[in-house]
Amino acid sequence: MPELPEVQTVVNYIKPMIVGERLKRIMPVWNKVLYNFDEDIRRSFKKNQIIDVYRRAKFIIIAFEKHIIAIHLRMTGKLYMADKKTSSKHVTAVFEFESKRSLFFEDVRKFGRIYLYKDMSIIDARHGPEPLGENFTLELFKGMINHRKRNIKALLLDQNFLSGLGNIYVDESLWKSSIHPNSIANSVPQKKIEALFINIKSTLEDAISQNGTTIIDFSVNGESGKYSNYLSVYGRAKKACVECGYKIKKLKVAGRGTYVCLKCQKKYKRR
DNA sequence: AGGCGTTCCTGGGGGC
DNA sequence: TGCCCCCAGGAACGCC
Numbered sequence: 001m002p003e004l005p006e007v008q009t010v011v012n013y014i015k016p017m018i019v020g021e022r023l024k025r026i027m028p029v030w031n032k033v034l035y036n037f038d039e040d041i042r043r044s045f046k047k048n049q050i051i052d053v054y055r056r057a058k059f060i061i062i063a064f065e066k067h068i069i070a071i072h073l074r075m076t077g078k079l080y081m082a083d084k085k086t087s088s089k090h091v092t093a094v095f096e097f098e099s100k101r102s103l104f105f106e107d108v109r110k111f112g113r114i115y116l117y118k119d120m121s122i123i124d125a126r127h128g129p130e131p132l133g134e135n136f137t138l139e140l141f142k143g144m145i146n147h148r149k150r151n152i153k154a155l156l157l158d159q160n161f162l163s164g165l166g167n168i169y170v171d172e173s174l175w176k177s178s179i180h181p182n183s184i185a186n187s188v189p190q191k192k193i194e195a196l197f198i199n200i201k202s203t204l205e206d207a208i209s210q211n212g213t214t215i216i217d218f219s220v221n222g223e224s225g226k227y228s229n230y231l232s233v234y235g236r237a238k239k240a241c242v243e244c245g246y247k248i249k250k251l252k253v254a255g256r257g258t259y260v261c262l263k264c265q266k267k268y269k270r271r
Numbered sequence: 272a273g274g275c276g277t278t279c280c281t282g283g284g285g286g287c
Numbered sequence: 288t289g290c291c292c293c294c295a296g297g298a299a300c301g302c303c
Contacts, residue, residue, distance in 0.1 A: 107280095110281075151274095154273085273303105285292090285294100
């Protein structure tokens with residue numbers, strides 16, 4: 001499941017290949033993949049050269065002079081460049097460039113969507129700060145959390161609260177900070193919040209440096225994420241905690257499969 | 272405000 | 288071996 005590090009890896013991979021390309025058209029292979037391409041914007045889509053590619057939250061942003069295209073991979077989305085049609089039956093959309101090359105969007109479970117906006121305002125309004133951005137300071141994080149009474153895992157997964165985290169990196173960050181995922185957010189001691197702040201950043205940075213955790217099949221070069229070798233709790237049910245040796249438990253928290261060491265991670269209840 | 276259920280999808284795992 | 292059932296999971300939305 002692509003989270004911030006996986007999306008960043010995809011951006012790093014495709015950016016040098018498509019900046020400067022001119023978009024001829026987007027072919028929706030599966031009819032729901034283009035989420036909000038209203039006809040007016042579509043017809044005025046004349047400034048068609050890609051000027052930048054970057055990540056915001058879990059979106060891949062392809063920027064044109066007058067508009068942006070945002071791609072969300074959701075669970076199983078993949079992007080890769082190719083010259084000709086691929087044989088994959090899971091392609092849901094194809095970006096055709098004037099150079100005759102194409103960017104393929106492949107998505108087995110079909111949750112991924114492509115959005116068209118005039119600018120970033122709608123996405124920015126619905127998403128919290130970037131955990132690796134300069135504006136995301138410890139003081140800001142403390143201020144965001146100190147009035148929140150949700151359980152900490154649900155809060156960290158909420159893209160409106162903080163951008164980019166998903167199930168894997170939330171579990172990893174909470175384990176590293178010795179916080180039980182079912183803790184009430186504003187009951188977690190300040191020292192632990194400081195640790196969490198540091199651990200969210202370092203976990204994401206380490207994962208980016210390993211090209212993410214999810215196995216991403218780029219088809220062309222077959223690169224896959226290597227952070228899976230570094231996971232401490234996620235996916236390690238019944239295995240020994242690498243810190244204390246106690247058996248890792250799999251729970252359900254915030255409706256998600258959740259991995260936790262009940263010996264290392266303390267649950268902070270409502271005060 | 273926050274928790275919970277539902278929806279979208281399909282491959283794959285569990286049960287028998 | 289084979290078949291059917293059911294579920295994971297990101298995010299939006301509605302309901303209480």
